[in-house]
Amino acid sequence: MALSREQMAMRVARELQDGYYVNLGIGIPTLVANYVPEGMDVMLQSENGLLGMGQFPTEEEVDADMINAGKQTVTTVTGASIFSSAESFAMIRGGHVDLTVLGAFEVDIEGNIASYMIPGKLIKGMGGAMDLVAGADNIIVLMTHASKHGDSKLLEKCTLPLTGAGCIKKVLTDLAYLEIEDGAFVLKERAPGVSVEEIVEKTAGKLIVPDEVPEMVF
């Protein structure tokens, strides 16, 4: 069965390491923070200028001057630091963030990603997404394997305007965990109860299926 949003976040959380600085995109990626393994600590970076984002404030704690990149009111953890947006993106662009998790509309076998714009619809802008995908070495794209209409989002070539070129190596969908190597998706793990055949069918881009594809365990 396809992974739930929570299971997707849980699976990504297994990529965390103690002491990681992590940037989580808006949407499902945000949920990853709920599944940090016991005894492990990570610090969340928010690209408006905050390292060490904490939980939402209580009613009493709400402060208009303390928000995250999603413009939500937040708090800080002990040992946090707050700085300008230029400093924040120096960290991001300079490759200092250990893991970046973000959503996407499409990913292709060259590691291209499209995530910010659907022509014909109103363009709201890329925000920090282009900097995040260009700056990070370690990125996990978190998205459903296929669109609501059943179209694959793992393509031979992205059809939508790109957020970044050749920068994605890891994709977690509701059906599988895949890595991008030498112009192909490599199927590394499948969701519990999901067959290799279903994944093959729903992957439009070149897919390499190893002899053994372990099932994720939750």
Add this chain to the structure above:
Amino acid sequence: MALSREQMAMRVARELQDGYYVNLGIGIPTLVANYVPEGMDVMLQSENGLLGMGQFPTEEEVDADMINAGKQTVTTVTGASIFSSAESFAMIRGGHVDLTVLGAFEVDIEGNIASYMIPGKLIKGMGGAMDLVAGADNIIVLMTHASKHGDSKLLEKCTLPLTGAGCIKKVLTDLAYLEIEDGAFVLKERAPGVSVEEIVEKTAGKLIVPDEVPEMVF
């Protein structure tokens, strides 16, 4: 008679305006701070990362962590700020400093300046001088008109390696105040008792002498 070091500093100090942020180079330029006109305030920028340099400390105030660009122990004035060298040169390169005063070996009619290196002698380096001359709009070069050997330092073309190209417009020497315009020095003022003839004789680069050349008054 040629100006003394103090008179040179006094003359330059007349270019100050209330509220000016000023960078003074090592040597005679430093003396300018002693002649800030009554009722006028300027703030001294030191390129290691200090805006609002004060006087030398007393023995008790000496602090190894508080120095200026000449590596001298200093103090701060009220309202000073202290920052990184990158920030300091952002100010300088970005043209935020109102007046820069520095010494030179040679200046030429194209506004070129040579001030940091004499081939054959050991090269110690340019420090911040290249950034200062490239970044400032308003620069006054302060030097003797001729070398100890009597050679003019105001040339058709600099002979020493340049500190900056085409960036100097104002020169104060011990004999005269000159401006550089359209490929020539223009004689604006002469030191008390110094004749136009002497200045003409000691200026190697093209010199324009207006009908009237006022004498400086001290």
Add this chain to the structure above:
Amino acid sequence: MSGFDKVVGSYEEAMAGLEDGMTVIAGGFGLCGIPENLIAEIKRKGTKELTIVSNNCGVDGFGLGVLLEDRQVKKMISSYVGENALFEKQLLAGELEVELTPQGTLAEKMRAGGAGIPAFYTATGYGTLVGEGKDVREFDGRKYILEESIKGDFAIVKGWKADRFGNVIYRHTAQNFNPMAATAGKITVVEVEEIVEPGELDPTQIHTPGIYVDRLIQGNFEKRIEQRTVRQA
């Protein structure tokens, strides 16, 4: 030191000299740390054909959004817009131009503008629409695009506290784009919650040194919250 006293007496004075067709760089992220009253003064003044450089464009009726009401904005340079309906309407009607710029590139363009760096290379946007028409260069086997800096005729900035000499500190994440904006204006105007005397702020803890600040004014701020998210106590 009267020459360093940056305090002006009114918002009218604070924005004096702003003319039609000018470029204004504004600090703030979403509605956080925005120069509310300076924006309101631009609205009151009615200056038109402005190019506004700001990460976002406020919301309907608040922040930079208010400048859309009388069509004062010709062009926005932003990373993320469209949190308001009027913006969308004017954009679709072709009455408003938008130059979408990645957030980190936008921050760096402002910093570079203030720091005398006319252009820099970044990997951000290479191979995307943002990179189209821009110089590409390879360093260490990776491709980068050349991005030019931004300067403004005016920069409008929101600080927390400042001394009379214009040394500014920001509060929490209301810092965001404000320090870079402050460096990049030919005339930089800062409004703060509190003006203190010189010497009251620690010299090593100044976010924006006074050299960047031309005018300073103390104001009252609504500080509207865009996404009020809370947890149970």
Add this chain to the structure above:
Amino acid sequence: MSGFDKVVGSYEEAMAGLEDGMTVIAGGFGLCGIPENLIAEIKRKGTKELTIVSNNCGVDGFGLGVLLEDRQVKKMISSYVGENALFEKQLLAGELEVELTPQGTLAEKMRAGGAGIPAFYTATGYGTLVGEGKDVREFDGRKYILEESIKGDFAIVKGWKADRFGNVIYRHTAQNFNPMAATAGKITVVEVEEIVEPGELDPTQIHTPGIYVDRLIQGNFEKRIEQRTVRQA
């Protein structure tokens, strides 16, 4: 949060992994704010063929000058050198290479190295020996040269206080090149006068956020003064 505790137990551990031929970026200006003990450890270790990026090269017997005694330095990238006789001797003997870099360009090269900016344009050095062989480009009628960023295998930094997570603040003008150096090392090692617990430093007043810091150690400092200038009380 054990994963964020950057404190190491010894200077040996602090500089572990430094190998012959590596590039080391050092904070400090003159003898002010230099990582005295980290430099001493490099001397003790005897690592050779080093490229050192630092505004200056210390003096005879103190600061980076001590690394010259056993000829550990192959190349210096600095804006101003020659405050010591040994340096001059090795330079003239061709045993030492020097790449003179304008001070502001050097600071910006370090910052760019840490910030993912591979190169930037500056007017500094155009038309001089510094500009020779470098790309020239015109912006708004003025000529600029292209300068590439600098990264180090190690960065060695001197702070004043830091919390265990590596959030650092600097004291007075001992800040200088330290914050940029801290961003530009593959491994950044910071020594400070005092280590405090996380939460003791104001989050909005951190000069170097812990994300840049890999190793942290508390030391004792001589803080030698290069030009002791005093006035009568």
